[in-house]
Amino acid sequence: MKTILAASIAVLLAAAANAAPAPGGAATDISNADVQAMAKRLSSQPGGDELLRVVPINNGEYNVAVAVVHRAKAAKLDATLEHSQIAEVYHIISGSGTMVSDGGIENAKPSTDPHTLSVVGPSSGGKIAGGHTRKISAGDVVIVPPNTAHGWSEVTEELVYLVVRMDPKKVLKPN
Numbered sequence: 001m002k003t004i005l006a007a008s009i010a011v012l013l014a015a016a017a018n019a020a021p022a023p024g025g026a027a028t029d030i031s032n033a034d035v036q037a038m039a040k041r042l043s044s045q046p047g048g049d050e051l052l053r054v055v056p057i058n059n060g061e062y063n064v065a066v067a068v069v070h071r072a073k074a075a076k077l078d079a080t081l082e083h084s085q086i087a088e089v090y091h092i093i094s095g096s097g098t099m100v101s102d103g104g105i106e107n108a109k110p111s112t113d114p115h116t117l118s119v120v121g122p123s124s125g126g127k128i129a130g131g132h133t134r135k136i137s138a139g140d141v142v143i144v145p146p147n148t149a150h151g152w153s154e155v156t157e158e159l160v161y162l163v164v165r166m167d168p169k170k171v172l173k174p175n
Helices: 002-019 032-042 114-120
Strands: 047-057 062-071 079-083 087-101 104-110 123-129 132-137 141-144 150-167
Touching (some): 032 062, 047 114, 062 087, 079 104, 079 114, 114 123
Antiparallel strands (some): 062 150, 079 123, 079 150, 087 132, 087 141, 104 123
């Protein structure tokens, strides 16, 4: 009888362990009010990029960051970056401009700016050579893989966009 009871308990415990989902963490909400407040704060600058949240995912296996970026109207820009460890997804909230991506960066120089490193991780900057140019405007979504040169050659109407950054190497610090 003891053997049957012990075996039954062992089977029930094994079934319960297999049925329990692995801890996945908690959902993180970012309100529109938070996004708009950050956009308003950045609007006084010609360009700005600020993290709203950096969240560890899957028990710290990787991080996902959400930022707001602002670019003031400018007829000609020549600022390009490529991030070596971060993939980005842009969702344009408002404005429009001409985006340049792909190709390569001429005379690339590693970024040493502490703010840049804190919001996008290790990056290099310079001028794009042989890139793909296209108009981007409100509602558009752009996916930028790691090590992909990208930037704006023109901002025709003040840009505000939400950026989701996938950070598999955990170079961005959770907040």
